[in-house]
Each structure stands twice: as C-alpha cells, then as structure tokens.
Amino acid sequence: MKYSYNWLKELSGTKKNVDKVAELFMTHSFEVEGVEDLSEGLQNVVIGEVMTKEKHPDADRLNVATVNIGSEELQIVCGAPNLEVGQKVPVALVGAKLPHPEKGYFEIKKSEIRGVESNGMICAEDELGIGADHDGIMVLDGDAPVGESFASYMGLDDQILDIDILPNRGHDCLSYDGVANELRALEDNTMKRSLLVPLPDVNGDLDVSINTPKCNRYIGAKIDNIEIKESPNWLKARLQASGISPKNNIVDITNYIMLKTGQPLHAFSADVVDKIEVRQANDKEKITLLDDVELELDADDIVITDGENSIALAGVMGGKNSAISDETKNIILESASFDATSIRFTQRKYNLQTDAAYRFERNLDPNLSQVAIAEAIELIKELTNGEVTALNDVYPKPLKPWTIKSSMAKVNKLLGIEISQEQQQNILERLGMQVEIIDEDIMEVTVPTVRLDIKTQEDITEEIGRMYGYDKITPKPLESAVQTPTRNEERFFERTLKDVFVYGGFDEVRSYSFVSVDDVQSIGLDDENHITLLNPANPNQALMRRTLMSHLLQHAKKNMSYFDHVQIFEIGRIYDPIDNALPDEKLVLGAAILSKDQRGSQFFELKGMLETLLDRINIGQYYFDSEFDANVQHLPNLHPSRRALIKMEDGTILGWMGEIDKKANKYFGFKKNRVVYCELDISTMMQKVESENFFEPLAKFPFISRDLSMIVGDRVRVGDVERVIYATGGELIKDVDLFDLYKNEETGERSMAFHIIFGAKDKTLKAKNVDDKIAIIIEALENEIDVEIRK
Amino acid sequence: MKDKIQQIKEDAVSKIEASKTIEDIENVRIAYLGKKSAFNEILKGLKDLSPEEKKEIGPLANQTKKELQHLIDDKKMALESVIDEKKEWIDVTAPGTKHAHGHLHPLSIVQRDIENIFNSMGFEIADGPDIESESYNFDAINMPDDHPGRDMQDTFWISREDGRKKGTGTVMRTQTSGVQVRYMEKHKPPFRIIVPGRVFRNEATDASHEHTFHQFEALVVGDDVSVANFLYIAETFFSEFFGQEIKARLRPSYFPFVEPGFEFDISCTNCGGKGCSTCSQTGWIEVGGAGMVHQNVFEAAGYEKDKYQGFAWGFGLERLAMMKYKINDIRLFHSGDVRFTRQF
Known part of the structure; x- marks a missing residue:
C-alpha cells in the first residue's frame, strides 16, 4: 500500500525524514519497495493571477498575458483557449523542469514567441504530470494564494512510501494508524496512540440483525440531512496520495477512514433502505453491483439486505439499488466485520478485487469497526452538516484482548542472543502490549485485539527479535558435532x-x-x-x-x-x-x-x-x-x-x-x-552395478591372435557370430573383436571379419592348439549359422 | 716424451673446441685417439720404455687419453643436441588437435558446488517427489487451506477436490518444504539436511520468471538451534560459494511454515557492500527466505510440540547461477540451447 509521509508524520509525530523512516521499516518491520516524491518536477511552479490578456500581434491563436506571481508580474505568451483575466493559474517559472514522459523532464526557458517575449508557462494538468486534461490551462480556486508553491497548495509537497505489508500484518498495518503505531514503537515515541473512541450517544434505534455466523459485528448509523458535494482539497489529496480517486464527500470520507483505520465502511442511501439484515445469500440469488456487474450468488456468499432484497455483497462491494447519488439526503453508514475466509472465497470466485475485500480477507479486528464509524461520523458532521439520528451496534461475541505467557529464556534460546527481561518488556510495551512480570523468566503479555497475528510464544519471540534488531545477533557455529552425512x-x-x-x-x-x-x-x-x-x-x-x-x-x-x-x-x-x-x-x-x-x-x-x-x-x-x-x-x-x-x-x-x-x-x-x-x-x-570388483592376476603367458573373415547371410548379426565363437572356443577365447563389416551395395553381399584372441592361464599356447580350435569354430559357424568362411 | 704428449693434448683440445659438426669431432677422435693416431703409437711404444719411464709416462698417457675421450664425448653430446631449427620448426600458435567433449549445464555445476559445500558442513542431501500431495505441500507446512498459495493462479493442480476440502488434492510441488515433513517423519533430531529440487509455480514467464525452477532448502533441527546458528551457516555457505567474504542480513518477513520468518540478504557480491548498480546502490542482494521452523510443522511431522527448534532456509538455484555467471534471462536454463550450455 502507498502511504503519504506527511500523514504518517502527523499521526506518529516522527522527526525522521522519509529515507530514515523507510530504513527503520526495512530493518524492523516491512519491505519498503520505493519512495516517490510527489513534487518531483513541480519545484518552480507557483500560483499566479492573470492580470491582463491581449491578442498576440502576430498569431491568431495566441494571447499575451501578464501574470502576477506575488513578487513580480511576468509577461507570458499562452495558447490556451480558456485563459481569462482574474484566473488563478499554475505558472511554471523559467528554470522549472516539468515532468516529461519521454525525455524525463522539460525545461522552461525564457523565449521569444513570434517576436513577443515569454517568461514562463501557464500549465495544463497534463503538463504538470498530475492529470490527463489538455483541453486548457488548469484553473485553480479563487482563493488560491498568489505566489505560493503550487505543489504545497495541491498537497503535493509530500513523499509516498510504497510499503509491502506482510500477510500477517494485514490486520493492523493496511492502515495509517497501524503503520504510525509501528513507527512510534520503533522510535520509542511516547506520543499517545488513538484510543477506542466511544460511539455517539443516539436515541433513535436502527433495525439491524445478523443471521449468519460469518458476520462478527455490524454497526449501522443513520445520518440525515447530508449534502453530497465535492470534498475539500486536503481530503482529496490524502486519497490521491494513496492511489484512490476522489468521488464525493461521503464516498471520500468512507475511503479516508478506511485508509486511516484499516476498516472498510459503506454508505447506503437511506432514501431506499431503512433496515439492515446480514445473511447468507440464497442459491442463485441475483445482485447487481455498483459497477453494473450482475452476479448469481450461492449460499457461501454473505449479503447485506434490507430485510428482503440484497443491497450489498458483504465485505466486497455495494449494490446498485442502494447506491448513494448526488440527490441523496440521508444515508445508512455501515462499519462491520466479516469472516475472512468467506470474503476470500467470494472475492476469488467472482474476481472482485476491491480495497474492502483486500482488507476483510486478511481478517480484521471487530473492535476496529467502532473506531472507524465514530471517526467517520465526526467527519461527516464536520464536512456535510449531517446528523446521526439512529444507531445500532450488533456484536454478539465481543473480542477481548488475550494473554500469552512468554519465557525470557525461550525467546533468547530461539534467537541465540541474550536480551534481558527488562528489554523484552520494554519492546512489548512499545508495541502496545501490557506486560505483567510473573517471575524472573515468565511475563504475561496481554495482546491488543488489533494484533490478531500474535498467538504463540514464537510470535512474541519474533516481535522481540525484530524490534531488538536481527542485525545485533552474532553468528554462532552449531554446537552439535558434525557427523559424516549419509551419502546420497x-x-x-x-x-x-x-x-x-x-x-x-x-x-x-x-x-x-x-x-x-x-x-x-x-x-x-x-x-x-x-x-x-x-x-x-x-x-x-x-x-x-x-x-x-x-x-x-x-x-x-x-x-x-x-x-x-x-x-x-x-x-x-x-x-x-x-x-x-x-x-x-x-x-x-x-x-x-x-x-x-x-x-x-x-x-x-x-x-x-x-x-x-x-x-x-x-x-x-x-x-x-x-x-x-x-x-x-x-x-x-x-x-x-x-x-x-x-x-x-x-x-x-x-x-x-x-x-x-x-x-x-x-x-x-x-x-x-x-x-x-x-x-x-x-x-x-x-x-x-557390480560393486564387488576383484583383482585378476595379470596374464603371464602370451596371447595368440587369429583373424577370421566370412561372407554372411542377410540377417546374420555380429552378435550371432560372436555367440558361436564364444560357445565353441570355450575358456581359451579371451576376446572377439569385429574389425570389419562390409556390405557390397551392388551385389548385396555382406562380410564380417573378427580378431579372435586366444590365451591360457597356465601355459603358452602352441600354434597347433589354436589352429585346432579355429577349425572347430569354423565348422560350428558354417553349420549353425548362414556364413561362409573365406579361406 | 712428456712434451710430446703434452703437445698432442694441446693440439687435440684446440681441434675439439674448433669442431662444428658431428663429423668434425669424429675426425678429431680418429686423428688423435684412433688406431693409426700418433697417440696410439705412443701407447703401443710404452712397452719398450724403461721401468722408470714407464712409471712416469704410462699414467700420464692413459690419463691424457681419458681426458681427451671425455672432452670428445662432451663435445659430441653438445653437437648432437643442436637441432636444425629450420627443419624442426612448428607453428605453436596453430590450434591443437580437437578432442570432443561436452559441457555440464550451469545448474548442474552450481548444484554440485552447493552440495559439496553443505556436505563438508555435515549436511545430508534429501529428496522428495515433484508431484506432491496437497497435504505435504500445504497442510503439513502450516499453509492454511485458504492460503493464497493454493490458488489456481499460483499452483499447478493435478487433481483437486472441491476448493475447501483439506489436503485431498495433488499438485506440482510449489516448494521443496514438503520434503521437511517427509524427512522428519523418518528421522529424529539432531540433523542437518539440504533439499535441492525442481519446483513449479503457475506464473507467466519472462526474463526473470519461470514456471519451472529449482529451489535449494536447508533444514537444521536440534535442541537449541537458533537464529545465530542460521546466520553462521548462511555466511559460511555464501562466503565459500562466492569465494569471498559475505555478510548476511535478516529482515522481518512472513512465511506460514516459520516463526519468526526472514527475508534473507547477502552483501553484494559485486561491490562487497559499498553500493553499485548490481545491488541498486543498497549494498545488499536479496537471495531467499528463511525462518525458525513453526512448531505446527514439527507437530505435523509427529514430533512433540516445543521439544525441538531449528531453522529452514530456501533459495533459488537459478538465481544463484544468474548471479555467479551474470546470466540475464532465466528462460535460458530450460531452452535446450547448446550455445548456452557450451559457455560453462
């Protein structure tokens, strides 16, 4: 997820610059995949006011404007059709290096356009690299302060950390609050973390019921008399920093709170919905989602209904029928907690990758629902003048913090290092855990519910190890003796x-x-x-x-x-x-x-x-x-x-x-x-493989060799001849070696020739013995197979 | 007589020295030591001398003959060892006679290197099947049945029951970690093993991704095997493998079969940690994942919970080969292109 450094700084109180923060995370928490400077290319862009506009003497489509940038007035030639006197506009000063998709950057220089001097450029969105609009120059709000940095006015003087949140930290760290808490813990910063905010006290009761075990908690709040409009710039900038496009104030607030707390929220139009029931979908139940996709559900999916019709695919996406529009005056705001596995299967089944499903499938602390809706209500009141008229919190089995008995010795034995109990306690407390010392080895650790990943001694060991710093562990050879490994x-x-x-x-x-x-x-x-x-x-x-x-x-x-x-x-x-x-x-x-x-x-x-x-x-x-x-x-x-x-x-x-x-x-x-x-x-x-390989004494007596050449029939094979030679020659044959194999392509006649090696262990063979053997072999060959010996 | 011998000797020595060819020296020999030589005449005439003269001249004559013979032999040997350079000249820069030989695949070379290093540290080489049961590949190593790794987009399935039935399917193994449990079922700690093997991931291929690659897994289990021990083994192995001192760095990470889990970096093999383009100026190169074996994995293997501890560590063979040989495209390994193999 992408995190705005400015926002993290505000929540955590860190004094470290973005690179130092990234380094801390890399060493102790998560991988930071990159840091991006949003103001890249906007360093010399300021807000200006168009004072005069006159036609260019030599070009029909160009105008010559004077622009006040606070310190001075600049003459700028501009071709935009929408340029008007009195507009507040972004002005790239001479020396500005605007982002350019191919060249990397485009430098603004003092120039002369058809004989008229131009000292800068009035920019369109695409020229600033912040949008695709090239229809005309970007016109800013009337109250935009002349002379101020454009990037800072737009909330772009910020750096974005791209952090790869590990799967086991999705519960708490897919949120600014979570990452800010992590940063505070790393810096041992005593700034107070956000506490469980109480729900507003409201008289009216909203009809909310849960009829499935796969919904852990559902808080619904009816908010009346809202006015749907565009969000203020600061809110839009925060969403954009994390890659979410602003829509309208209500949707933006739900997204903003989701980013901040990690808890997805959803707003239904109360003009069409007046009660909430959470249940499993019926087989083949149909729903049309916000993005107009129609789905046929099955009983594994969870739906939000108005008592009859489904109005949302729970935890994944809202329904079209209950969506808010520009005319919506009253809404029902949902802050709920669903079974992670169920959301995962539903999301995968329909291939619906939404920000909400991404968080729910990682399992969320149901206590977060309360924090999120309380903060959302405050913001809605502030930005839309809405008023909470009814509220209901259905939470059948509240999740309470749990305890783990952690042994100092076990932590140290697994890590291979000595960390004192005091240090271990300090680390755990920085992470928001409560520690009670039982004896000199055992601590009883109470884990806040948002840390759903901490369940065992090893989980505690990991927290201590990474916070203490793996880089402080000295490599140690294994203590058990090296044994000769079994050979593969x-x-x-x-x-x-x-x-x-x-x-x-x-x-x-x-x-x-x-x-x-x-x-x-x-x-x-x-x-x-x-x-x-x-x-x-x-x-x-x-x-x-x-x-x-x-x-x-x-x-x-x-x-x-x-x-x-x-x-x-x-x-x-x-x-x-x-x-x-x-x-x-x-x-x-x-x-x-x-x-x-x-x-x-x-x-x-x-x-x-x-x-x-x-x-x-x-x-x-x-x-x-x-x-x-x-x-x-x-x-x-x-x-x-x-x-x-x-x-x-x-x-x-x-x-x-x-x-x-x-x-x-x-x-x-x-x-x-x-x-x-x-x-x-x-x-x-x-x-x-013959593993027994015995030595055979070297032959003491000389070998005698004889050659045998023969014409052979069509199908006679070398192997056949060799077999007969060995069989008839008996022990005296030491080797039979083919040295010629020939086929006359014209006559088709085939011939073979062999060296036959004779020898005996106990005496020197006489020529006569060998010649006798050869005669027997020749006879056998001619009798048994289709060969004719060349004499 | 003495003077005469001395004179002959001096003449002979100067002739010997002046000889340029085998023939010259042979002529010198015949002239001074031959049957018809003046010297031979003296020797022949020794018998006619008086006893006193004999006593004096005899040894001198014989001594002189020996000396001359010796000088002639030496000169002859020296002349014989002179070669005719023109006749004997060869062009030593011409290519040698070719003896056909083939080449090992780089993965084989790297695998041998790794196996040899681990062998010398007392590790046994273990092995398991490529086609693995869902239970060994996922359940036994603590990957819950809703773990993303089981999705169709990550795993090649041979057979699969309805998506949520635990452990009944068959997969192409996605990691060699399943072998951990197979091995532990048959062996009791302490032990040290490595598991090199082919693994499969259902992902699109490009220069740095392959659906088929090789993993190398090390597993050490005992009563008190710790993170510090892992660091030691890792640094020793990589220093040996790259032939230079390598430092290891651990960063927190998460794998279901270990706790704590680490991402494992080594100091850059190119710049030694100063920062260069190979390591994106960080001084470190990410090479694999590691961690302390999760007690659930020990339990799955039939060990008593909380009795043993150990580390598991895996890295990619292709990645190491690519680092070592500066290979830029992982797809070359399975391309079958001999022009690739022949470079190693």
Missing part, C-alpha cells in the same frame, strides 16, 4: 553419468516436465496414459512427460540451425501414473545424436557411448536386443529395424535406443537427417 548414492551416481557423457562429447540440457498431446502422439505414445494438469500454463504444457524423448528431439532440432552435429543429454524425472497414489517418478538419462553427415550411422556412435558408460559404471552382463514390442514395453515408436533394448542377462531392461521413426522425424522437422535417441533408467542401472 543416487546423487553421486547421477554425477558420474553426467561426467561420462560430458567427457564423451555430449552437452547437458534441461527441459520442462510438461509436454503437449501432439508431442506425445508424434512419438507413438497414448496421451490418455499421461498425468494431466488441471490448469496448465498453456495447452502445450498440459501433460507430464513419460519420456525425455520429445523435448530432447525439440532441442536437437533447435540446435540444428547452429551446428552440423548435435549430441545432447538430460537427466530428469519422468512420471508414470499409478491409480490412487502419487505417480512413480523415475529418474532417467536421455541422450540424442543428430548429425547432418549421413555417412555411417549415429546409432553406433550412441551405442558406443552407452558401452563406454556401462563399462565405466561397472555393469557387465548386458546386451542389445533387437527383439521387442514397443507396445508391450510402453515405449515410443522407433525405426523398426534400427532399435534395441539394453538388457541384462537376467531379463532386466536397463533402457532402450534407436533411430526415430518417419512420423517423429516429420513432426520434429529433421527432414533428411537421421536422429538416434536412447533412454536409460537410473535406479535400475544402480541396482545392476
């Missing part, structure tokens, strides 16, 4: 995976957890099986991802504009729905390679990366299996002949990889470029 294994495993991928040439990216229906469908997944947000940020971010694939493909595509080769990976969570429970959140590693170079296949680049990874993290018994059904595994669609499951020999699936299929390629826009993607489940991998 998953986090460290994740780091290893990232390092391996980074050293392998992959860049890490991050993406949102949300995907679109199209993203999901384009990779062949069923969008129905995804967790869906009720209120997504936008329709393209409505589903929770079940693979990182679509985002990584989108990222790959984006980077294709800048790079010919993109290798990216992400480690992130995917979300598998579970009936009636929180979803299964799996941490996975996704990686993609996109290359514009179409020689060779990125499949093997990525596979090689995975093999390096699995070797690094010590997972041994895995293989790539091309036989799988994507539907059964709930996997995205992949190129049917270029995909594999990464499986352990016990059947566990570590992950999957493959080239993306044509549909996805088209959707993501890769054109002719092939893209290969893999995804691994991190917790499954962690379970498969």
Whole structure:
C-alpha cells in the first residue's frame, strides 16, 4: 500500500525524514519497495493571477498575458483557449523542469514567441504530470494564494512510501494508524496512540440483525440531512496520495477512514433502505453491483439486505439499488466485520478485487469497526452538516484482548542472543502490549485485539527479535558435532553419468516436465496414459512427460540451425501414473545424436557411448536386443529395424535406443537427417552395478591372435557370430573383436571379419592348439549359422 | 716424451673446441685417439720404455687419453643436441588437435558446488517427489487451506477436490518444504539436511520468471538451534560459494511454515557492500527466505510440540547461477540451447 509521509508524520509525530523512516521499516518491520516524491518536477511552479490578456500581434491563436506571481508580474505568451483575466493559474517559472514522459523532464526557458517575449508557462494538468486534461490551462480556486508553491497548495509537497505489508500484518498495518503505531514503537515515541473512541450517544434505534455466523459485528448509523458535494482539497489529496480517486464527500470520507483505520465502511442511501439484515445469500440469488456487474450468488456468499432484497455483497462491494447519488439526503453508514475466509472465497470466485475485500480477507479486528464509524461520523458532521439520528451496534461475541505467557529464556534460546527481561518488556510495551512480570523468566503479555497475528510464544519471540534488531545477533557455529552425512548414492551416481557423457562429447540440457498431446502422439505414445494438469500454463504444457524423448528431439532440432552435429543429454524425472497414489517418478538419462553427415550411422556412435558408460559404471552382463514390442514395453515408436533394448542377462531392461521413426522425424522437422535417441533408467542401472570388483592376476603367458573373415547371410548379426565363437572356443577365447563389416551395395553381399584372441592361464599356447580350435569354430559357424568362411 | 704428449693434448683440445659438426669431432677422435693416431703409437711404444719411464709416462698417457675421450664425448653430446631449427620448426600458435567433449549445464555445476559445500558442513542431501500431495505441500507446512498459495493462479493442480476440502488434492510441488515433513517423519533430531529440487509455480514467464525452477532448502533441527546458528551457516555457505567474504542480513518477513520468518540478504557480491548498480546502490542482494521452523510443522511431522527448534532456509538455484555467471534471462536454463550450455 502507498502511504503519504506527511500523514504518517502527523499521526506518529516522527522527526525522521522519509529515507530514515523507510530504513527503520526495512530493518524492523516491512519491505519498503520505493519512495516517490510527489513534487518531483513541480519545484518552480507557483500560483499566479492573470492580470491582463491581449491578442498576440502576430498569431491568431495566441494571447499575451501578464501574470502576477506575488513578487513580480511576468509577461507570458499562452495558447490556451480558456485563459481569462482574474484566473488563478499554475505558472511554471523559467528554470522549472516539468515532468516529461519521454525525455524525463522539460525545461522552461525564457523565449521569444513570434517576436513577443515569454517568461514562463501557464500549465495544463497534463503538463504538470498530475492529470490527463489538455483541453486548457488548469484553473485553480479563487482563493488560491498568489505566489505560493503550487505543489504545497495541491498537497503535493509530500513523499509516498510504497510499503509491502506482510500477510500477517494485514490486520493492523493496511492502515495509517497501524503503520504510525509501528513507527512510534520503533522510535520509542511516547506520543499517545488513538484510543477506542466511544460511539455517539443516539436515541433513535436502527433495525439491524445478523443471521449468519460469518458476520462478527455490524454497526449501522443513520445520518440525515447530508449534502453530497465535492470534498475539500486536503481530503482529496490524502486519497490521491494513496492511489484512490476522489468521488464525493461521503464516498471520500468512507475511503479516508478506511485508509486511516484499516476498516472498510459503506454508505447506503437511506432514501431506499431503512433496515439492515446480514445473511447468507440464497442459491442463485441475483445482485447487481455498483459497477453494473450482475452476479448469481450461492449460499457461501454473505449479503447485506434490507430485510428482503440484497443491497450489498458483504465485505466486497455495494449494490446498485442502494447506491448513494448526488440527490441523496440521508444515508445508512455501515462499519462491520466479516469472516475472512468467506470474503476470500467470494472475492476469488467472482474476481472482485476491491480495497474492502483486500482488507476483510486478511481478517480484521471487530473492535476496529467502532473506531472507524465514530471517526467517520465526526467527519461527516464536520464536512456535510449531517446528523446521526439512529444507531445500532450488533456484536454478539465481543473480542477481548488475550494473554500469552512468554519465557525470557525461550525467546533468547530461539534467537541465540541474550536480551534481558527488562528489554523484552520494554519492546512489548512499545508495541502496545501490557506486560505483567510473573517471575524472573515468565511475563504475561496481554495482546491488543488489533494484533490478531500474535498467538504463540514464537510470535512474541519474533516481535522481540525484530524490534531488538536481527542485525545485533552474532553468528554462532552449531554446537552439535558434525557427523559424516549419509551419502546420497543416487546423487553421486547421477554425477558420474553426467561426467561420462560430458567427457564423451555430449552437452547437458534441461527441459520442462510438461509436454503437449501432439508431442506425445508424434512419438507413438497414448496421451490418455499421461498425468494431466488441471490448469496448465498453456495447452502445450498440459501433460507430464513419460519420456525425455520429445523435448530432447525439440532441442536437437533447435540446435540444428547452429551446428552440423548435435549430441545432447538430460537427466530428469519422468512420471508414470499409478491409480490412487502419487505417480512413480523415475529418474532417467536421455541422450540424442543428430548429425547432418549421413555417412555411417549415429546409432553406433550412441551405442558406443552407452558401452563406454556401462563399462565405466561397472555393469557387465548386458546386451542389445533387437527383439521387442514397443507396445508391450510402453515405449515410443522407433525405426523398426534400427532399435534395441539394453538388457541384462537376467531379463532386466536397463533402457532402450534407436533411430526415430518417419512420423517423429516429420513432426520434429529433421527432414533428411537421421536422429538416434536412447533412454536409460537410473535406479535400475544402480541396482545392476557390480560393486564387488576383484583383482585378476595379470596374464603371464602370451596371447595368440587369429583373424577370421566370412561372407554372411542377410540377417546374420555380429552378435550371432560372436555367440558361436564364444560357445565353441570355450575358456581359451579371451576376446572377439569385429574389425570389419562390409556390405557390397551392388551385389548385396555382406562380410564380417573378427580378431579372435586366444590365451591360457597356465601355459603358452602352441600354434597347433589354436589352429585346432579355429577349425572347430569354423565348422560350428558354417553349420549353425548362414556364413561362409573365406579361406 | 712428456712434451710430446703434452703437445698432442694441446693440439687435440684446440681441434675439439674448433669442431662444428658431428663429423668434425669424429675426425678429431680418429686423428688423435684412433688406431693409426700418433697417440696410439705412443701407447703401443710404452712397452719398450724403461721401468722408470714407464712409471712416469704410462699414467700420464692413459690419463691424457681419458681426458681427451671425455672432452670428445662432451663435445659430441653438445653437437648432437643442436637441432636444425629450420627443419624442426612448428607453428605453436596453430590450434591443437580437437578432442570432443561436452559441457555440464550451469545448474548442474552450481548444484554440485552447493552440495559439496553443505556436505563438508555435515549436511545430508534429501529428496522428495515433484508431484506432491496437497497435504505435504500445504497442510503439513502450516499453509492454511485458504492460503493464497493454493490458488489456481499460483499452483499447478493435478487433481483437486472441491476448493475447501483439506489436503485431498495433488499438485506440482510449489516448494521443496514438503520434503521437511517427509524427512522428519523418518528421522529424529539432531540433523542437518539440504533439499535441492525442481519446483513449479503457475506464473507467466519472462526474463526473470519461470514456471519451472529449482529451489535449494536447508533444514537444521536440534535442541537449541537458533537464529545465530542460521546466520553462521548462511555466511559460511555464501562466503565459500562466492569465494569471498559475505555478510548476511535478516529482515522481518512472513512465511506460514516459520516463526519468526526472514527475508534473507547477502552483501553484494559485486561491490562487497559499498553500493553499485548490481545491488541498486543498497549494498545488499536479496537471495531467499528463511525462518525458525513453526512448531505446527514439527507437530505435523509427529514430533512433540516445543521439544525441538531449528531453522529452514530456501533459495533459488537459478538465481544463484544468474548471479555467479551474470546470466540475464532465466528462460535460458530450460531452452535446450547448446550455445548456452557450451559457455560453462
């Protein structure tokens, strides 16, 4: 809320300047988001009186005026059509720097306009930055004092503090009284705070009834013989300082009192309303509000009625039917207290953000109703000559101050500092609390009802801590011994995976957890099986991802504009729905390679990366299996002949990889470029890491190597050949290594060549042993699979 | 004879010194120490000398031969180590052979830094789900059911019963604080944990706002953990993280799950607190919220009320990364743009 420094100064008696006040608040109370000087740009603007007006000799639309500014008379050329002799006008003197929306300021200089000297400018509202009116110069009241500063006459010699009142201080500090009290407490200023003002003694009784538990108090006052008119300048200026536009004296007074006390007030026209009943709305009850919006209410809303029809949506906005007009002579003034939660839901439901609802939804002290209406009545009497003829205060369960037993030791233990009981007492008393010392540790604190936020020992501790000053607390190391923390294994495993991928040439990216229906469908997944947000940020971010694939493909595509080769990976969570429970959140590693170079296949680049990874993290018994059904595994669609499951020999699936299929390629826009993607489940991998890693003695005897080259049939795979070699070669085979794989594009003939390494633990193998083995292997290969060995 | 040896020696030494190439020195060796050399002749003739002469000349001749051999070897080694600069020249400013390597995302780097610092101070890394029950995300941490945070405009809802039914819905977690209660349900104080994690807020994105970002939460609970302890941990952490002395400042604030609650500022990392454009001339930078854990939160976790005290503290990972690397747009973190990642 915006607070006028002048008004706060008047209420609190502070002698500090605005910056010092802001600093005090920042340190001890609330955040001050800014300080604005209202007179900015108006320093050299004074009130002048137009003495003469003559036509400009050389310009039809211009006049030459002489203006008395007290100390002298100035000759000023003016183009405004409404300039008349005798007017009191704002005059920008030579040297004034008027506010300018683009340039920052506009400096007034002595000038010659078509041969006539001009020493200043008579200003329109917009030129002064205080309004939008540019139809003519601003004409001030006849009693405006000539020569005085325009800013001070307009109440603009003020500074505005923009204070962010914390949610727990909305009860007391969305008001000048509250903030002034806070300032007094901070300065330890003994100026008296406003006391509970008694209600005026009135004979007439107003018919007021409350028929809902959601209204804590209702004070209605009938005020007769008022005269609706414009408010005096001081009142308008105060409202404007806090950002409220003046309307008429009655509305302005209710707003002024709301600003001052924090209690919203409302005035009904007593010409149409003569009694008040507060109740829950009926289902589908209709009401037309002041701003002409028609609402259909439900039983959760509270309404003010005249016994039959609703005349206001309680705590939020008045009704059109009971609104005051320029002809209104008699009003009923409302000062009431409503259930905060109820107001909150009503306000949110209809999206009605009013100053009243803003305060009520933060919960108000019902005792404030009395202060506010008493002050309002005084002001109405003064400014409108109105007279209170009837009054009723319905307050079924009056709120009384409560007490909290506060322990000095507990306060100090939580803050980690020593504050004496005397100091603690002093702080609490400055905040308007009554303190009774029970013993050397315990104080009984009576909390004023306006501090609805103070309920517990910790609340008291906070008040003492912040008033004393958190800056006085000396940092202290923890006293308990440091224990070696339990290692988060998953986090460290994740780091290893990232390092391996980074050293392998992959860049890490991050993406949102949300995907679109199209993203999901384009990779062949069923969008129905995804967790869906009720209120997504936008329709393209409505589903929770079940693979990182679509985002990584989108990222790959984006980077294709800048790079010919993109290798990216992400480690992130995917979300598998579970009936009636929180979803299964799996941490996975996704990686993609996109290359514009179409020689060779990125499949093997990525596979090689995975093999390096699995070797690094010590997972041994895995293989790539091309036989799988994507539907059964709930996997995205992949190129049917270029995909594999990464499986352990016990059947566990570590992950999957493959080239993306044509549909996805088209959707993501890769054109002719092939893209290969893999995804691994991190917790499954962690379970498969062989943690027992024993040393094997280094081989003492030399190895012998033989090469085997063969022509293979259409569907013979490297894995098939290796399997036969290992099975037949037995223990003597140390390694089988493919070193050539060739397909003659013309004949279609495929060939493979392997190094086969033989060795024994206990002896040097003889050439003959090896040659015998090779013969057996060749025989087995030719018998078991479709290969022909090149001799 | 002595004179002759001396003469040979002097000649040889001057020849050795004058040698310019391996070939020169080799010729010197052959000429003075070779089989057909004058010196060799002397050595060969030693046997014909009288015993007295032998005694005198023998050691001298051998000593001289050793000395010459030594000088020749040294000269040879010196000549061998001279290189042909023209032939051997390379352009050392030409680029090195490229070895492909990737880059960690800045959030990963910053997260590691933070985790390592806290680890060294005895903090355990805890974790919780991204999709959280309404009760852990709100109720358990003392956010009343009419708290504005639960509104549709702030929270992504997965499922939600009628607006006022307590704790039955499912949300994308709006803070990592729910993990506090999850952890406390399974552990008894004293403990120190950090909870890094992804959080979600339903808000419009711009250069400084994202609907998806990362929070870092620290929680320390014990019998007497105080505000003073929090200040110490905070200053130690930030000094370590930024590699310079950092002061912490607390200002009153309000979060339902703590009391007292603080807004937490650190001395400006750019100017050290003197005031500059980074800190809007204030000398301070706001980095997060903190407070002493509300007794209601302890109760929700099953602890006896008023038995323990502790602090909770949260800040944004992106914000720290942006400060550390002077990144000006938060949306870059999730952009997937490799040109961004490659700068770290």
